[in-house]
Amino acid sequence: MSPNLLVIFTLILSSLAYGVGKKKAFALVRKDESVRLHSRPGYYGLLTALWCGIPALLIFGVWQFVADTVLTNMVMGAIVGHGAPVDTAQVNLLVNDLRNLVAGNYFSADVDPQLQVAADRYIAMERVGTIALGIVMFACAMIGCLFVYSRIKPAMRARNQVEGIVKIFLIFCSAIAILTTVGIVLSVLFESYRFFQQVPVTDFLFGLKWSPQMAIRADQAGSSGSFGAIPVLAGTFMISGIAMAVAVPIGLMAAIYLSEYAGNRFRAIVKPLLEILAGVPTVVYGFFAALVVAPFIRNAGLTFGLSVSSESALAAGIVMGVMIIPFVSSLSDDVINAVPQSLRDGSYGLGATKSETITNVILPAALPGIVGSILLAVSRAIGETMIVVMAAGLSANLTANPLQAVTTVTVQIVTLLVGDQEFDSPKTLAAFALGLLLFVITLILNVIALYVVRKYREEYE
Incomplete structure (x- = not known):
């Protein structure tokens, strides 16, 4: 099953949950005309949809973030355990070859049989992981939907809860923007600090000649620096x-x-x-x-x-x-x-x-x-x-x-x-x-x- 299909399936479930929650809110009013809902029926449906979709999508996001690392470590652990080289550079090279084999981008006819077995195992584990992910996402979606559906009552503050979730989402987006800016600034500052350890700040700010060619060998000419x-x-x-x-x-x-x-x-x-x-x-x-x-x-x-x-x-x-x-x-x-x-x-x-x-x-x-x-x-x-x-x-x-x-x-x-x-x-x-x-x-x-x-x-x- 494709990961994209899991996302689409979750969105479809959320849409159905929206309709179910809204329908129950209308049913409460029809059952007793003296009942007044705290929020509009759409908020009850939207709250049900959010509880149905958000946990499942969070699990999906976490798995997509860690899946490659987890599967690679499991497969490479088996290879290293069978006498493969443990040098860091060679392990990184093996990891790159493994990922190329999994992606189908390895065109060499001379493929290490052990590496091919590892790639096949990686693909099999990835399929099992995707199926398990789908089951867990479906279970979380249904649990979230049933949890809200069972609590829908006239006094339920659905609008406040929906606005709270939206507020948390907006804060999260703002935090991403701020942290991205901080990350950019720190990365530039760190590399600039390394540069100023080798070149004085005064030479950089007040120097009148720009020729950043550095000599690779001692006898190399034309490198003023x-x-x-x-x-x-x-x-x-x-x-x-x-x-x-x-x-x-x-x-x-x-x-x-x-x-x-x-x-x-x-x-x-x-x-x-x-x-x-x-x-x-x-x-x-x-x-x-x-x-x-x-x-x-x-x-x-x-x-x-x-x-x-x-x-x-x-x-x-x-x-x-x-x-x-x-x-x-x-x-x-x-x-x-x-x-x-x-x-x-x-x-x-x-x-x-x-x-x-x-x-x-x-x-x-x-x-x-x-x-x-x-x-x-x-x-x-x-x-x-x-x-x-x-x-x-x-x-x-x-x-x-x-x-x-x-x-x-x-x-x-x-x-x-x-x-x-x-x-x-x-x-x-x-x-x-x-x-x-x-x-x-x-x-x-x-x-x-x-x-x-x-x-x-x-x-x-």
């Missing part, structure tokens, strides 16, 4: 600044026009077309930047006698700015439309023109939302990779000239982690240090945006 993050940060801020210089004015002006000047018909056509830009894959923008924008900027620069690199920060920044225009325009448009009409009417009543109303009333009132949209656009620009790789290059040049090739933090992280890498090398660990630095920068931007939002919210509430 310089980990100064200033050139990488400078390239990130330059490209992001160019992108925001393109996206913020255009996006904000588009939002103001669509919300305050454009007619409903024009707005219904243009806004979806503008939002299509957000759905275009970034690699397409990268091709456009590399094949159209970068050559155009290079040819234009040569016309004026300027030295322009074939890969430049200006080309990447312009295309990236076009890509994030919808993030600013769409969100700002929604925020501006959310400003109460009474503010506009009051401004017009005092004799202000439309432009004065927009400048002095609507934009200040919508400023928190506009700042949020700009912050989202900044985060999108800082985290972009494909456009930078294809249009700005990989060179970590410390320059203020947007016509030269530069790189960003995200591009370097990808470059450092491509291929088979040793996680004991400063070259690989530098990716985590860059990730931590990017996390801190984003956190600072969030704090600044929160300060601006709170300041102006206090003024207009």
Whole structure:
């Protein structure tokens, strides 16, 4: 029996339990018309369905989490007990071969007979375990259903119990989100700490050269091992600044026009077309930047006698700015439309023109939302990779000239982690240090945006 069938079967049982519980609640009312239920009949059915489905699904989840480990240990224990090698590396290799055999991904004609027997035993035990799991899930579902069904009475607080279960589920989901964030931060911190044990923090934060090539042999040349993050940060801020210089004015002006000047018909056509830009894959923008924008900027620069690199920060920044225009325009448009009409009417009543109303009333009132949209656009620009790789290059040049090739933090992280890498090398660990630095920068931007939002919210509430 497939595990998916067990889940579907449990959901069907829960649906039937819902109908049974609801039917009993209606029966109590029909039996005595003077009886008043504490909750609506649907809550009795929903409580019955929850007690029917949740225990069974919890057992299913626990088994799916531990089944592979338990079965593998049982099978491998038999193999090791028959004289197989006990070296950790060899045992791990045997485990991988066993899992490949079980999954049918082992294509070698020379298979160890003992390993084949172990794989057959694993499959047989897995089938038995699935059948036993189905029986246990069915028993738990029926017990839970009968438990609630027998307790359904008019005074039963079914709604309170259902809301309590939903509250526990919401708390669980919130805890998962928080623990995931904590896990991400701790993993980055741990690997960054290992990096800073080998490279001083001051060299990383204030170094002016980025060349993370480490020598594998003592006689290897061309491996400088310089980990100064200033050139990488400078390239990130330059490209992001160019992108925001393109996206913020255009996006904000588009939002103001669509919300305050454009007619409903024009707005219904243009806004979806503008939002299509957000759905275009970034690699397409990268091709456009590399094949159209970068050559155009290079040819234009040569016309004026300027030295322009074939890969430049200006080309990447312009295309990236076009890509994030919808993030600013769409969100700002929604925020501006959310400003109460009474503010506009009051401004017009005092004799202000439309432009004065927009400048002095609507934009200040919508400023928190506009700042949020700009912050989202900044985060999108800082985290972009494909456009930078294809249009700005990989060179970590410390320059203020947007016509030269530069790189960003995200591009370097990808470059450092491509291929088979040793996680004991400063070259690989530098990716985590860059990730931590990017996390801190984003956190600072969030704090600044929160300060601006709170300041102006206090003024207009």
